[in-house]
Amino acid sequence: MPQQYSGIIMMVVFFGIFYFLLIRPQQKKNKEIQRMRSELKVGDNIITIGGIHGKILNIKDEVLTLEVGADKIKLQVSKWAVGSVKEN
Structure with a gap:
C-alpha cells in the first residue's frame, strides 16, 4: 500500500x-x-524591448509617442513594447 x-x-x-x-x-x-x-507617464525616459531609447511625449490607450535621438524624431510604439523605464 x-x-x-x-x-x-x-x-x-x-x-x-x-x-x-x-x-x-x-x-x-x-x-x-x-x-x-x-x-507610464508623459516625460518618462524608456527603453523598448527592441533597444530604442526615447522620451514619452504622448500616451493614447495602448500607443505611445516617443521622441528619439538628437533630431527629436517622433515614433509611435505599442505599450507592450516598453522594456524598462530609465532613471533620470
Missing part, C-alpha cells in the same frame, strides 16, 4: 518544486512588468 502512494507523492513533490522554482517567479515578473507599463 505505501509503495502505491509513493509514486503519487513524488509527482506532487516534483510539481511543487517546479511551481516554486519556475512558474511562480515568472508570474511575479510578469505582474511587475504589467504594473510598470500601467504606470
